[in-house]
Amino acid sequence: MDVYACDPAQARPRRVAEEESAFRSCFQRDRDRIIHSSAFRRLKHKTQVFVEHEGDFYxxxxxxxxxxxxxxxxxANALGLNxxxxEAVALAHDLGHTPFGHTGEDALHLLMAPYGGFDHNAQTLRIVTxxxxxxxxxxxxxxxxxxxxGIAKHNGPLLPLAPGKALPLALAEYNAHHxxxxxxHASGEAQVAALADDVAYNNHDLQDGLRAGLFTEAEIxxxxxxxxxxxxxxRLYPGLEPIRRRHEALRRVxxxxxxxxxxxxxxxxxxxAPASADAIRRLGHPVIAFSDPMWRDLKQIREFxxxxMYRAPSVVVIREKVTTALLELFPLYMAxxxxxPERWQAAEAAREGEVPLARLVADYVAGMTDRYALQQHARLTGKDILHDRA
Structure with a gap:
C-alpha cells in the first residue's frame, strides 16, 4: 500500500472498544461483519430497477x-489503496435501500417528510450503528x-449545507455523538467505492435493459x-453468436x-502528492474520478x-403500483x-410520541424485501396490487 492508503494499524477507534482479531485486520473484520449482517442478506430480494418477481436474471x-x-x-489495488x-464500504453502500429501489425511497421520503425525511445513505449508517x-x-x-x-460521505462532504438543506436526521443524530x-472528503478508499458504483450500474443497466427488451442493440x-x-x-470475432457478441462488447465497455x-x-x-490518508481527505477535491471525456460519454448513456429504461412505460406502471403499496402500508402501521411484529412492538412500547413511532415504522418498512412488502400489503389490505385484484 502507498503512504496515502488507510492503514489498519492506524485506524481510528471503534465507538465501543473491543479486542481486535489475531487473524484479521480491523477493516477485514468490518467487511466480514457487513457480509454476515441481516441487512446484507435481505439485499438478495431487493431490486435495482425491476421488481423481484419479474425475473431471476435481473x-x-x-x-x-x-x-x-x-x-x-x-x-483500489491498482492505485495502492487499502x-x-x-471492499467494506462497497459492500455496505446499499444496505439502507428500501424495497423497490429508488421508487421505494421516494415513497418513504414523502411519507417521512413531516418527521425529518428519509435518505437511504443515512439509513445505511443507522443500520450499521x-x-x-x-x-x-x-x-x-x-x-x-x-x-x-466512508459509508456516510463516499459521495463527498456533507457540510457545509446548501441553503434550505438539512442533514438527514439519522446522520445528524449519529454524528452528534461520533x-x-x-x-x-472521504478517504481514497471510499471515493473508489463511489466510482465503482457508477461503473457497475452503468454496465449492468445496459445488460438488464437489453435482456428485458426495453431497447435493442441496434438502438444503442x-x-x-x-x-x-x-x-x-x-473485427476480432466475425459472425459471433448474438449472446456472446453482446457479452464481449459490454465487458469491453x-x-x-x-x-x-x-x-x-x-x-x-x-x-x-498526498503524504497520508488524511491528506486525501483534506485536499478539497476528490482524487478518484472519471476523465472529462468519459463523464460526457457516460452522461449520454445515462440520458438514454x-x-x-427507468421511464419505460412498463417500468412506470410497476413503479406506480409499488409506490401505492408503500403509501398504503405506512399509515396502517402508524394507526x-x-x-x-412482536419485536418491533416491544421497541415501540419503549418510545414516546409520533416522531419516534414514524421512525420505527420507516425502519421496519425500509428493511422489507420486495416480496415481503407485497405480501404484507396483500395481507393487510386484501389487494393483489400488481395484478389489480382485490
Whole structure:
C-alpha cells in the first residue's frame, strides 16, 4: 500500500472498544461483519430497477453490491489503496435501500417528510450503528471510524449545507455523538467505492435493459463507448453468436470505464502528492474520478437509460403500483402499531410520541424485501396490487 492508503494499524477507534482479531485486520473484520449482517442478506430480494418477481436474471441489490465490491477492489489495488476498507464500504453502500429501489425511497421520503425525511445513505449508517442487534456488547456492527466515514460521505462532504438543506436526521443524530468529520472528503478508499458504483450500474443497466427488451442493440449502437466496443468484437470475432457478441462488447465497455478511472485517478494522486490518508481527505477535491471525456460519454448513456429504461412505460406502471403499496402500508402501521411484529412492538412500547413511532415504522418498512412488502400489503389490505385484484 502507498503512504496515502488507510492503514489498519492506524485506524481510528471503534465507538465501543473491543479486542481486535489475531487473524484479521480491523477493516477485514468490518467487511466480514457487513457480509454476515441481516441487512446484507435481505439485499438478495431487493431490486435495482425491476421488481423481484419479474425475473431471476435481473440484478438485485445483493448482486449489484458484490459487483461494486469486485470493481472497487480492482481499482483500489491498482492505485495502492487499502482493498479491505474499499471492499467494506462497497459492500455496505446499499444496505439502507428500501424495497423497490429508488421508487421505494421516494415513497418513504414523502411519507417521512413531516418527521425529518428519509435518505437511504443515512439509513445505511443507522443500520450499521443501531438496527443490527446481534452482539452482546453493542447495537449495530461497531465498525471502525474509517468504514463509517466512508459509508456516510463516499459521495463527498456533507457540510457545509446548501441553503434550505438539512442533514438527514439519522446522520445528524449519529454524528452528534461520533464525529465523522462531514466537512471533508472521504478517504481514497471510499471515493473508489463511489466510482465503482457508477461503473457497475452503468454496465449492468445496459445488460438488464437489453435482456428485458426495453431497447435493442441496434438502438444503442451509436452511443459512445458502445459503438467502438461492438466494432472491436466484430473485427476480432466475425459472425459471433448474438449472446456472446453482446457479452464481449459490454465487458469491453466495462473495461473502458475501469481503465479510465485508474488512469485519471493515478494522475490526480500524483499531482496532489498526498503524504497520508488524511491528506486525501483534506485536499478539497476528490482524487478518484472519471476523465472529462468519459463523464460526457457516460452522461449520454445515462440520458438514454433514463428515457428508455427507468421511464419505460412498463417500468412506470410497476413503479406506480409499488409506490401505492408503500403509501398504503405506512399509515396502517402508524394507526395500529400492533400490526408490527412482536419485536418491533416491544421497541415501540419503549418510545414516546409520533416522531419516534414514524421512525420505527420507516425502519421496519425500509428493511422489507420486495416480496415481503407485497405480501404484507396483500395481507393487510386484501389487494393483489400488481395484478389489480382485490
Amino acid at each position: 440484478r438485485t441489490r445483493l448482486t449489484h453490491s458484490i459487483e461494486v465490491a469486485q470493481v472497487a477492489r480492482t481499482i 482493498t479491505d476498507l474499499t 443501531s438496527l443490527e442487534r446481534h452482539y452482546a456488547e453493542f447495537d449495530g456492527l461497531n465498525l471502525t471510524w474509517d468504514t463509517l466515514e 464525529d465523522l468529520e462531514l466537512d471533508t 449502437a451509436d452511443l459512445p463507448l458502445i459503438a467502438p466496443a461492438y466494432a472491436e468484437v466484430d 466495462f473495461g473502458y470505464m475501469v481503465s479510465d478511472v485508474i488512469d485519471t485517478s493515478r494522475a490526480r494522486i500524483t499531482a496532489a 437509460l433514463f428515457t428508455r 395500529d402499531p400492533s400490526l408490527l
